[in-house]
Amino acid sequence: MKFLDSRKVYWVAAVVAPARGWAGMAGCHRGSRYLLDSASFRPSRGNYASFDSRADCLAWLMAHRAEIAMNAPGATIRPVSLSRWLLGLD
DSSP states (O other): OOOTTTTSOEEEEEEEESSSSSSSTTOOOOOOOEEEETTTOOOEESOEEEEHHHHHHHHHHHHHHHHHHSTTTOOOEEEEHHHHHHHTTT
């Protein structure tokens, strides 16, 4: 379990399922929202990587782009503010 400081803005890598039954998350609906697992680089809602800045998140995405492409095929991954993502705004 992560304990996050509510006074800080955290950045996470988010993905939206591009199709129903998407290969990255079997059984999902088109438009389902996920975060990327920090260990397996697969879409999840639990073990996500969080970063102190958007630049750090982008650097992580670039460093792991091959693994992410294999585990989240055909989807656009983008850095978003965790608080906005939790509220459904991003």
